[in-house]
Amino acid sequence: MNSQLSRKNFWIIAVNSLAAFVLSYLFIFYLNQLSYVLTAGMYDYEISINYNSYFFHIEPYEWTHDAVVTIFSSGYLLTLIFGALSLLGFYQIVADAIPFKVFFFWLSFHATTYFFGGLMLGNLLTDGIGHVFNWMYLADTVKMIISLIGFFGLLIMAIFCARLVALSSNAYFDKYNERIAPFFVTAQVFVPYLIGSALIYVYFIPDALFHEQFGWIIMGVMLLIFYSRSRYNDDLLFEEDDNRSIRPMRVLIIFTLLFYVFSRVIMHNRIYFTW
Numbered sequence: 010m011n012s013q014l015s016r017k018n019f020w021i022i023a024v025n026s027l028a029a030f031v032l033s034y035l036f037i038f039y040l041n042q043l044s045y046v047l048t049a050g051m052y053d054y055e056i057s058i059n060y061n062s063y064f065f066h067i068e069p070y071e072w073t074h075d076a077v078v079t080i081f082s083s084g085y086l087l088t089l090i091f092g093a094l095s096l097l098g099f100y101q102i103v104a105d106a107i108p109f110k111v112f113f114f115w116l117s118f119h120a121t122t123y124f125f126g127g128l129m130l131g132n133l134l135t136d137g138i139g140h141v142f143n144w145m146y147l148a149d150t151v152k153m154i155i156s157l158i159g160f161f162g163l164l165i166m167a168i169f170c171a172r173l174v175a176l177s178s179n180a181y182f183d184k185y186n187e188r189i190a191p192f193f194v195t196a197q198v199f200v201p202y203l204i205g206s207a208l209i210y211v212y213f214i215p216d217a218l219f220h221e222q223f224g225w226i227i228m229g230v231m232l233l234i235f236y237s238r239s240r241y242n243d244d245l246l247f248e249e250d251d252n253r254s255i256r257p258m259r260v261l262i263i264f265t266l267l268f269y270v271f272s273r274v275i276m277h278n279r280i281y282f283t284w
Contacts, residue, residue: 013182014192018255022181022196023204025258026111028265030205033095033116035212035268037123040091041084046282048080053284060276061213074144081140085124092120099173106253108180109261111197114173118228121166126227129159163227167234174198174235179247181255186244194236202232212273 042058049056054076055066099113127138132152142152178185178193185193206225 013255014189018181019192019196021255021257022193023200024262025108026115026197027201027205027208028258028262029109029112029115030201031208031269032261032265033112034119034205034209035272036116037088037091037119039272040087041123044084044087045080048083049282050284051079052076054080055281055283057279057281058276059279060273061216064279066281077140077144081138085127085138088120089124092117092124095120099177103176104179104248106180106247106250108256108258110177110180112261114170114177115201117173118166118170118231121162122227122231125159125162125166127159129156129163129227131155131159163231164234167231170231170235175245178245179250179253181253182247183249183253184244184246198232198235202228208269212269 042063045063046056046058049065052073054071057064057066095113095116099110099117102110102113131138131142132155133139142155147155174194174197175185175190177197178189182189182193206228209225
């Protein structure tokens with residue numbers, strides 16, 4: 010056991026999770042960019058997107074109530090759907106000693122943060138789902154209820170994440186207990202969050218949308234709640250698996266690195282869509 014809790018193994022786990030953290034975050038971001046493009050096409054609105062923003066090439070009077078609601082809510086609905094699918098994907102392979110399950114964990118985490126964070130902060134947003142709330146002329150009471158739904162959604166997911174992380178440890182260990190927990194949680198969650206947040210910040214320099222500017226704060230608060238919860242997890246004993254080992258996911262790491270660099274280069278200049 011002592012040999013497993015080595016510095017080398019710590020960084021193997023951390024780098025695997027870091028690759029999944031960054032790739033899943035960029036997936037959620039570009040999923041929303043795609044939703045803007047597709048829904049803009051439904052209303053024949055010209056739009057351009059790049060690595061950190063979107064812009065509709067139309068006059069203010071061309072906006073309609075239906076267009077605003079459809080365009081600025083579709084990304085959140087897609088994100089919620091993919092978050093649910095990623096959670097199902099996690100549970101499909103949770104019993105197998107497959108490190109890749111960490112990708113599904115981070116994908117569901119980012120999707121939840123994006124969706125419920127948007128609801129909680131919707132009254133403050135000047136873009137995204139904030140447009141929907143503004144055009145619906147909601148009463149203050151309704152806005153408060155929506156914000157509370159977002160808050161409790163984040164709280165429940167933060168508590169639930171502790172269980173997911175504990176289950177994901179079977180990719181590397183045959184048991185999960187209070188001795189392994191600090192080592193694994195730090196490598197699987199906190200180091201990827203700290204380094205990944207810095208990489209995402211660099212990716213969106215010099216400007217970013219609201220979620221990319223402040224989403225890391227919401228994630229940080231969620232992880233603090235998760236950490237306080239993780240101390241109360243029950244010990245877990247997993248089935249023996251000959252494929253279990255602490256090894257780097259080279260394909261995922263290389264793919265994430267290439268996607269991080271090339272998507273930033275390719276999307277540096279705006280891509281225009283006309284209909």
